Amino acid sequence: MRNLTLLTDLYQLTMMNGYLNEGLHEDVVVFDMFFRQNPSAGGYTIVCGIEQLVDYIKNLKFEDDDIQYLKSLGVFSDEFLQMLKNFEFTGDIYSVEEGTFMFPNEPIVRVKAPIFEAQLIETTLLNIINFQSLIATKASRVCNAAQGDPVLEFGLRRAQGPDAGIYGARAAVIGGCTGTANVLAGKMFDIPVVGTHAHSWVQKFNSEYEAFAAYAKSYPEKALLLVDTYDVLGSGVPNAIRVFDEISAKGYNPLGIRIDSGDLAYLSKKAHSMLSAAGYENVSITASNDLNEYKILELKNLGAKINSWGVGTKLITSSDWPSLGGVYKLSAAQEDGHLVPKIKISEDPEKINNPGYKKVLRIYGSNNMAEADVIALDDEKIDGREPLTIFHPVYNWKKKTFTNYRVKELLKPLFIGGKCVHEQKSVMEIRQFCKDELQTLWPQYKRITSPESYKVDLSEKLWLLKSHMLSEIKTPQ
Missing domain, CATH: 3.20.140.10 (nicotinate phosphoribosyltransferase)
Structure with missing residues (x-):
């Protein structure tokens, strides 16, 4: 200390x-x-x-x-x-x-x-x-809005400096978040750390499919794929399903997808239908993109097929208060x-x-x-x-x-x-x-x-x- x-x-x-x-x-x-x-x-x-x-x-x-x-x-x-x-x-x-x-x-x-x-x-x-x-209070409100779905703290890069990022992650977990993307906070406080890949990972490869396949090759038991780099429904979800089929054939269970932009209610419903038709109705659909308790509650009321939430800026800064x-x-x-x-x-x-x-x-x-x-x-x-x-x-x-x-x-x-x-x-x-x-x-x-x-x-x-x-x-x- x-x-x-x-x-x-x-x-x-x-x-x-x-x-x-x-x-x-x-x-x-x-x-x-x-x-x-x-x-x-x-x-x-x-x-x-x-x-x-x-x-x-x-x-x-x-x-x-x-x-x-x-x-x-x-x-x-x-x-x-x-x-x-x-x-x-x-x-x-x-x-x-x-x-x-x-x-x-x-x-x-x-x-x-x-x-x-x-x-x-x-x-x-x-x-x-x-x-x-x-x-901690903001996190509790966000978790209440999520109605039992896991909420992940993603706010380090937008926090008001390193201490706010570290101790904000600690407080967010106490308030109800299931984990944080902040690795130092994970080490300091022995709390779960979470994370997959960014849009830059997808952009680095010649195709979205190759990016997904490479990620799943490295992490077959933690394959949660970010599907909105180009076109969520036109390429992202279909390419994710293709990779899920490949790792399922090898005995692994895919985790799911993440959507970070667009109409989250509409996209999650369509993505869920596509995943269900392919036999993946139980995988996670994680949403991010400037979420707070009000937006999560609205998405819940709209029937969004989202069952995991990544919340960053508006949690770690308590932007409205x-x-x-x-x-x-x-x-x-x-x-x-x-x-x-x-x-x-x-x-x-x-x-x-x-x-x-x-x-x-x-x-x-x-x-x-x-x-x-x-x-x-x-x-x-x-x-x-x-x-x-x-x-x-x-x-x-x-x-x-x-x-x-x-x-x-x-x-x-x-x-x-x-x-x-x-x-x-x-x-x-x-x-x-x-x-x-x-x-x-x-x-x-x-x-x-x-x-x-x-x-x-x-x-x-x-x-x-x-x-x-x-x-x-x-x-x-």
Whole structure:
């Protein structure tokens, strides 16, 4: 893992220097990371990047050349630079488990640490979690649209740089993709890699048939042929069938064809008819060409005979929603040995944070389906033994009472007293966890368009605290 200690905004360091100058650097504070909108106006967000966050915290260390660089800026005191030289993270970090679906305004990472430490990690924490969660969510939406068909991540060449390509592929697999074309991501994260050939392969040979035959000769057990270099129905599919006949005679089973341009609904139907007539009705028909969840859903509704999807640019860049927009806000500060709630006021109600040291509880009905989440203060006891009434935090006459239910606390420890207590999981284990979790979310929240809003309420104690703080707030003079 690279040392990302200097991957931060300058103002984090200037604030840290200021806290030291004011003698506040050891004051313990609480920060929450949360987001305000689900990507693509969807119904949920998949949290991703927790493993990289853990690696980042474990590797926090200012090297000698880092100190020299910061000194050269001429804005930091020698005392501050000496503190950076001896820096280590000593606080507590809790997060939801990677692959968990979450909703706006819920804490997904909670940091309790001296402000000197908690301030430093803001930028990188947001950078890691925002991007991977965005791509995991986009992948989940694409996979939902595919309705169980395999979805392959093809976006490396269009990603916003190498890191986006690598960690975007990781996130896409966690979100539901069955594999990636990114070989380095495959090696780094032990995830399946996929790929066949490009149009250039076909163009290099004297004929399309020769290109297909040569590819099948090299890879007889993985013969998936790209049929749209010249004419999908006039030459591509007939030449693919000719080669399939040849390798079938040798005992191999052809995989199928890929179409990368044109009217995918029409071409796939015609290609399927031709393949079926030749005895290859069960081979794969893979489609690519700037696909996203909306186009896949449209093709499904048109009855396209496509059963595998290669999705690149619009997945790896989340082209219609380029940022998750997660934020990191101070919610409590220790005074005289006690955590005192803090709140940020804004003329935009959406930007008023929930104060205090909080947790997130998920309520499951007797059918093991997620029914609602409750953001509560950490010392509250809600265990399913007593009836629970929740209410909308704004329209609080909207209420619902649960009697036969169970509660799951979502925030789990990553670091306690600076020591890592997190058990690492493989990407494929996280992918399975994400898949299992999504099975507990009702279909109306997973709709590609116009999803129903999932219930996220404040506990009565937190709601009263927030209301009191808002009513008591005075504008500083």
